[in-house]
Amino acid sequence: xxTGLVIYYSRSGNTQQMAKTIAExxxxxxxxxxxxxxxxxxxxxxxxxxxxxxxxxxxYGRMAGTIAQFFDESVSKHGKLDGKVGAAFSSSANIGGxxxxxxxxxxxxxxxxxxxxxxxxxxxxxxPVSVGKPNEKVLSQCTRRGRRIAELTRQLHG
Numbered sequence: 318x319x320t321g322l323v324i325y326y327s328r329s330g331n332t333q334q335m336a337k338t339i340a341e342x343x344x345x346x347x348x349x350x351x352x353x354x355x356x357x358x359x360x361x362x363x364x365x366x367x368x369x370x371x372x373x374x375x376x377y378g379r380m381a382g383t384i385a386q387f388f389d390e391s392v393s394k395h396g397k398l399d400g401k402v403g404a405a406f407s408s409s410a411n412i413g414g415x416x417x418x419x420x421x422x423x424x425x426x427x428x429x430x431x432x433x434x435x436x437x438x439x440x441x442x443x444x445p446v447s448v449g450k451p452n453e454k455v456l457s458q459c460t461r462r463g464r465r466i467a468e469l470t471r472q473l474h475g
Contacts, residue, residue: 319474321350321466322366324358325373326383331408332372334451335459339370339406342463348470355387360394367474368402368466369432371423375407378415380422388426399431402470404462408447416446435469437462
């Protein structure tokens with residue numbers, strides 16, 4: 318059975334709320350998914366999951382340093398994440414805070430690892446974004462993303 322892992326960093330709780338919503342949607346879509354803060358995750362945890370979703374607050378128009386450091390450490394697993402499903406989401410304090418750039422930073426790393434990233438023709442194309450506390454629209458996008466990730470993961474990994 319395909320499994321998932323949602324990794325996030327959150328100081329305010331906004332990114333954490335998004336992470337939990339995505340993980341819950343993946344679980345409800347029959348892909349058992351763990352939701353962990355980046356401080357709780359070991360690099361080897363990524364090897365055990367078929368789908369890896371990464372959430373970050375947007376700091377200075379890029380991913381949080383804690384997430385970047387985790388990815389720096391993931392180089393030891395280069396090539397071992399090939400073919401896994403990947404996705405990203407972010408939050409920020411302002412509408413022009415660089416959410417999409419932060420998501421693209423994460424997606425770039427996932428692609429270098431050989432992961433499969435699916436866009437979305439509706440709503441948040443690159444991944445869910447929240448400006449401040451996630452509202453119902455954002456949480457709806459998180460649920461949609463979780464379901465789509467689960468569907469793709471089941472298709473590719475049973």
